Amino acid sequence: MENYIIDLQHLSKSFGDKKVLHDINIKVRKGEFVTLLGPSGCGKTTILRLIAGFLAPDEGKILLDGKDIVELPPYQRPLNTVFQRYALFPHLDVYDNIAFGLKLKNVPQKDIDAKVRKVLRLVNMEDYEERDVDSLSGGQQQRVAIARALVNQPKVLLLDEPLAALDLKMRKDMQIELKEMHEKLGITFIYVTHDQEEALTLSDTIVVLNEGRIQQIGTPADIYNEPVNSFVADFIGDSNILDGTMVCDRRVRFIDEEFNCVDEGFGENTPVEVVVRPEDVNIKKDIQKGLFFGTITSCTFKGVYYQLFLNTDKGYELMAHDYRKFEVGDLVGINILPENIQVMKKERTCNAFDATVLDSTHLEMLDGEFECLPTEIAPGTKVRAEVAFDKIDILDHQEEGSAAGQVYSIIYKGDHYHLTVLTDKRKHIYVNTNDVWDKRDLVGVRIEPKDIKIVEINED
Amino acid sequence: MKIKRSGWSLPYFIFLLLFVALPLVLIAVYALQDSSGRFTLDNIGRFFSDSDALSTFALSLEVAVENTLICLLLGYPAAWILANRKYNRSTVTIILFILPMWINALMRTLATAELFNMLGVELGKGTLLYGMAYDYLPFMVYPIYNILQKIDPSYAEAAEDLGATPSKVFLKVTLPLSMPGVISGVMMVFMPTVSTFAISEFLTNSKIKLFGTIIQENINSSMWNYGAALSLIMLVIIGITSLFDNKSSAAAQEGVI
Amino acid sequence: MTKKILAKAYVWVLLLLLYAPLLFIAIFSFTESRVLGNWTGFSVKLYENLFCAKMQGSSTLLSAVENTLLIAVIAAMLATILGTVAAIGIFNLKGRKRQTMNLLNSIPMVNPDIITGVSLFLLFVFLHISQGFVTVILAHVTFCTPYVVLSVMPRLSQMNPNIYEAALDLGATPAQALRKVMVPNLRPGMVSGFILSFTMSLDDFVVTFFTRGTIGLDTLSTYIYTDARKGGLTPELRPLMTLIFLIILILLIVINVRQTKTQKKKV
Numbered sequence: 001m002e003n004y005i006i007d008l009q010h011l012s013k014s015f016g017d018k019k020v021l022h023d024i025n026i027k028v029r030k031g032e033f034v035t036l037l038g039p040s041g042c043g044k045t046t047i048l049r050l051i052a053g054f055l056a057p058d059e060g061k062i063l064l065d066g067k068d069i070v071e072l073p074p075y076q077r078p079l080n081t082v083f084q085r086y087a088l089f090p091h092l093d094v095y096d097n098i099a100f101g102l103k104l105k106n107v108p109q110k111d112i113d114a115k116v117r118k119v120l121r122l123v124n125m126e127d128y129e130e131r132d133v134d135s136l137s138g139g140q141q142q143r144v145a146i147a148r149a150l151v152n153q154p155k156v157l158l159l160d161e162p163l164a165a166l167d168l169k170m171r172k173d174m175q176i177e178l179k180e181m182h183e184k185l186g187i188t189f190i191y192v193t194h195d196q197e198e199a200l201t202l203s204d205t206i207v208v209l210n211e212g213r214i215q216q217i218g219t220p221a222d223i224y225n226e227p228v229n230s231f232v233a234d235f236i237g238d239s240n241i242l243d244g245t246m247v248c249d250r251r252v253r254f255i256d257e258e259f260n261c262v263d264e265g266f267g268e269n270t271p272v273e274v275v276v277r278p279e280d281v282n283i284k285k286d287i288q289k290g291l292f293f294g295t296i297t298s299c300t301f302k303g304v305y306y307q308l309f310l311n312t313d314k315g316y317e318l319m320a321h322d323y324r325k326f327e328v329g330d331l332v333g334i335n336i337l338p339e340n341i342q343v344m345k346k347e348r349t350c351n352a353f354d355a356t357v358l359d360s361t362h363l364e365m366l367d368g369e370f371e372c373l374p375t376e377i378a379p380g381t382k383v384r385a386e387v388a389f390d391k392i393d394i395l396d397h398q399e400e401g402s403a404a405g406q407v408y409s410i411i412y413k414g415d416h417y418h419l420t421v422l423t424d425k426r427k428h429i430y431v432n433t434n435d436v437w438d439k440r441d442l443v444g445v446r447i448e449p450k451d452i453k454i455v456e457i458n459e460d
Numbered sequence: 461m462k463i464k465r466s467g468w469s470l471p472y473f474i475f476l477l478l479f480v481a482l483p484l485v486l487i488a489v490y491a492l493q494d495s496s497g498r499f500t501l502d503n504i505g506r507f508f509s510d511s512d513a514l515s516t517f518a519l520s521l522e523v524a525v526e527n528t529l530i531c532l533l534l535g536y537p538a539a540w541i542l543a544n545r546k547y548n549r550s551t552v553t554i555i556l557f558i559l560p561m562w563i564n565a566l567m568r569t570l571a572t573a574e575l576f577n578m579l580g581v582e583l584g585k586g587t588l589l590y591g592m593a594y595d596y597l598p599f600m601v602y603p604i605y606n607i608l609q610k611i612d613p614s615y616a617e618a619a620e621d622l623g624a625t626p627s628k629v630f631l632k633v634t635l636p637l638s639m640p641g642v643i644s645g646v647m648m649v650f651m652p653t654v655s656t657f658a659i660s661e662f663l664t665n666s667k668i669k670l671f672g673t674i675i676q677e678n679i680n681s682s683m684w685n686y687g688a689a690l691s692l693i694m695l696v697i698i699g700i701t702s703l704f705d706n707k708s709s710a711a712a713q714e715g716v717i
Numbered sequence: 718m719t720k721k722i723l724a725k726a727y728v729w730v731l732l733l734l735l736y737a738p739l740l741f742i743a744i745f746s747f748t749e750s751r752v753l754g755n756w757t758g759f760s761v762k763l764y765e766n767l768f769c770a771k772m773q774g775s776s777t778l779l780s781a782v783e784n785t786l787l788i789a790v791i792a793a794m795l796a797t798i799l800g801t802v803a804a805i806g807i808f809n810l811k812g813r814k815r816q817t818m819n820l821l822n823s824i825p826m827v828n829p830d831i832i833t834g835v836s837l838f839l840l841f842v843f844l845h846i847s848q849g850f851v852t853v854i855l856a857h858v859t860f861c862t863p864y865v866v867l868s869v870m871p872r873l874s875q876m877n878p879n880i881y882e883a884a885l886d887l888g889a890t891p892a893q894a895l896r897k898v899m900v901p902n903l904r905p906g907m908v909s910g911f912i913l914s915f916t917m918s919l920d921d922f923v924v925t926f927f928t929r930g931t932i933g934l935d936t937l938s939t940y941i942y943t944d945a946r947k948g949g950l951t952p953e954l955r956p957l958m959t960l961i962f963l964i965i966l967i968l969l970i971v972i973n974v975r976q977t978k979t980q981k982k983k984v
Contacts, residue, residue: 052617052621053620054620073620074617074620074621075620075623075625076623080621081617081618081621083614084614085612087612087614087615087617089615089619089633090637091633091637091639100619100622100624100632101623104623104628105623148618148622152622152623465805465806465809465881466811466814467806468803469803469805469806469807469809469810469818471803472799472800472802472803472807473818473821475859475862476821476824478840479837479840479855479856480859481824482840483837483840484832484836486836486843487835487836490839534731537727538728541724541727541728547721548728551977552973553732555969555970556736559966560735560736562969563739563920563958563961564937564938564941564958564961565922566938566941566945567742567941567954568738570941570950571753572738574738574741574753574754575741575754578753578754594734594738651827652829652830655829655830655832657831657923658923676831676926684842687835688835688839691831691836694829694831694832698829702827
């Protein structure tokens with residue numbers, strides 16, 4: 001059996017009536033660099049604060065070297081944190097900030113001096129001992145914050161978006177330094193970020209989170225090459241995410257073409273989602289060499305490569321990366337290799353809302369009242385209401401719809417957008433639409449009565 | 461002609477010169493003149509040779525220091541509790557603390573004195589200190605509370621993360637970071653108490669005379685030059701105290717309403 | 718848990734001590750006795766007296782209240798206008814000049830009342846200005862304006878520095894830009910500056926005492942002072958104080974409830 005330094009088991013946490021973490025299980029090996037990655041509000045910082053001890057979980061265990069530390073206060077946990085905005089004590093100078101933890105442990109002054117000097121050398125901040133922390137640049141404050149944590153020789157170093165406040169150039173430099181520090185010290189790092197590129201660069205293992213749930217755990221290569229769902233595919237890097245059908249093993253159909261692939265075991269004629277990274281969309285100047293063909297609609301230089309958008313002859317839009325320049329309007333052949341087609345199980349094929357029958361023609365669902373076709377189900381009965389993704393109308397103003405919500409995520413699927421709309425009470429509505437919306441738009445939701453399919457729930 | 465917006469400060473500048481700077485200069489001018497307008501140091505000299513005035517001055521300082529300490533010792537814990545989310549989540553309690561500041565101070569003082577009368581407590585230094593603490597406690601609580609609740613909670617978390625127990629967190633982080641509020645509170649209590657006059661009369665049945673009362677008596681009986689000299693001495697005291705202040709008071713008084 | 722109870726108890730004991738004299742006044746406003754602290758049975762006679770002007774000297778008490786309010790309103794308005802214009806000016810100053818203005822502005826706040834009072838008294842004597850209503854207002858404007866400047870300043874620094882230029886760019890004259898763009902943005906700071914000035918003016922005793930001259934002008938504070946020195950308070954002050962306290966309490970609660978509501982809306 002392998003020994004884990006940190007082992008999170010079935011952690012859950014709510015703030016008020018809002019559940020922010022659902023059954024989190026993460027194992028961290030000694031010396032590993034683990035990154036918790038996700039959009040803001042996904043629960044990554046909450047997990048870090050649970051480990052540090054600033055929050056207590058509602059359920060679950062936090063094992064450190066096999067011992068549950070949930071009951072230990074933060075000051076008794078052999079872990080240290082680098083805070084998001086550093087939290088350097090403004091009334092102390094650099095030296096006293098770093099020596100803070102050592103002084104509390106009554107380390108002899110001579111040893112404190114030596115340790116502080118050593119750690120300052122590690123973060124390239126010699127000669128800054130007497131500086132006021134307010135007089136330091138963001139990058140320097142960052143280094144002091146890391147030094148202040150490291151000097152205590154923690155078993156695990158927790159870093160909460162430590163580079164978020166730095167500018168791009170500084171961030172890149174610090175990434176390299178952090179990676180070197182990790183390799184040199186052999187301390188376990190648990191790192192929180194919303195920057196997918198940072199996560200791919202730094203981590204041994206990435207934990208992708210969304211809405212308080214773990215989406216995928218894996219190495220950067222795993223996560224990039226084999227995302228398990230469209231959220232992960234969309235969040236990590238650029239990608240073409242497309243609806244498709246698994247015709248049979250090793251044969252998938254999408255964008256109205258059939259392709260060979262390497263995936264098996266989905267069953268025949270199963271709806272799936274397909275991810276193709278833009279660099280895997282091969283463009284042939286000779287259209288005969290492609291499996292199908294398309295027209296270049298835009299070509300933008302991105303430094304190392306050109307970002308291309310193509311319209312296939314069947315009317316789908318694809319993104320591609322290529323080292324060559326193309327002219328808008330060029331007719332080109334397109335090819336995708338079987339091993340570059342990542343097939344994912346479709347998580348759902350239509351909306352299924354919890355609803356209550358109000359009367360013979362009305363349902364209550366999504367915190368609103370919807371008209372439906374006449375039903376004979378008794379009022380008050382709980383039912384499931386199924387609505388196809390493309391049968392939901394999104395309206396400009398919240399008041400115009402029967403329910404209201406906010407656009408939470410948008411995925412482009414080649415010929416339409418797939419939106420997730422969250423209601424105030426965080427119920428999910430999935431919508432396919434051709435209209436362009438932006439994240440966080442406040443919208444109304446309308447559904448035609450004929451498009452609501454009422455399904456009775458069997459209590460047993 | 462185009463007036464730059466920086467020029468908008470000009471009317472106020474003139475106002476300040478006329479109603480703030482000039483009057484302060486006048487205090488010095490009157491203090492250094494005799495009643496016929498000739499330069500003299502007699503007024504200042506008279507204070508230093510008047511043992512009554514000197515002892516009143518000493519007593520005023522003593523009462524002000526004692527009152528400031530009492531307010532600090534009573535007020536800091538209150539401000540800390542009010543600013544601590546564990547103990548207090550509503551702003552109503554802090555409003556209750558500053559509400560009496562809106563009631564006429566003389567009236568509150570008189571009511572306190574009458575309360576002592578009814579309870580049969582003899583008016584004297586004890587009642588004076590109680591009444592002053594009562595009058596000025598809100599001025600100590602509010603600035604400290606204001607600073608405390610603005611301190612980023614991640615400082616305390618960082619200290620705890622580095623191994624500080626809750627009491628160490630307070631001593632090594634919270635207390636030092638709240639010093640601007642403490643200084644501001646001390647100023648807001650010390651300054652008015654050292655110069656007060658009506659309050660001491662009411663609370664001691666005019667048994668104890670403070671420095672402010674002497675200034676007022678001299679001015680009211682047309683002894684302007686000596687009154688101005690006494691004011692000048694108080695100004696010096698205030699000036700010395702202000703040196704401890706820096707910018708902290710402005711920060712702590714922000715948003716008094 | 719016990720810690721929490723102890724902490725709460727401490728705060729409430731302090732509050733009880735703070736409010737004891739106020740409660741004392743409020744309770745004894747419902748009895749007729751001339752001496753505070755002597756209960757002679759429940760009565761609303763003092764309230765009647767206060768409004769029906771039957772008691773002796775009630776006209777002077779009421780005119781003191783009137784003076785207090787009038788002075789507070791005028792002084793607060795003048796201070797708000799002067800302070801807002803000054804804040805805009807100071808905000809656009811740089812370096813030395815700005816430091817000097819900030820220093821001058823802080824003097825009236827640091828000065829004890831008695832120094833402000835004595836110095837202004839000497840000024841009016843020096844300039845041979847006869848003291849009365851006008852000098853009291855000038856004195857109140859002097860100690861109120863710095864607080865207006867301090868209330869408006871943060872709004873200025875929060876404001877996008879380009880909006881004044883944007884208004885000019887869109888064809889507004891400087892006066893229009895001030896009225897239609899600057900003032901609406903500065904209004905919260907001006908309002909809190911006004912309220913602060915108003916309450917400080919209401920509460921002032923010392924400065925008024927030195928600058929009111931000898932024409933017999935009384936505000937509530939000076940009335941109380943003279944009254945108490947004469948021995949024994951006019952009993953009608955008790956209902957008056959109780960009413961003032963209630964009005965302020967209600968005002969503060971209303972303001973606070975509205976603030977928390979708007980804050981919740983923003984979230």
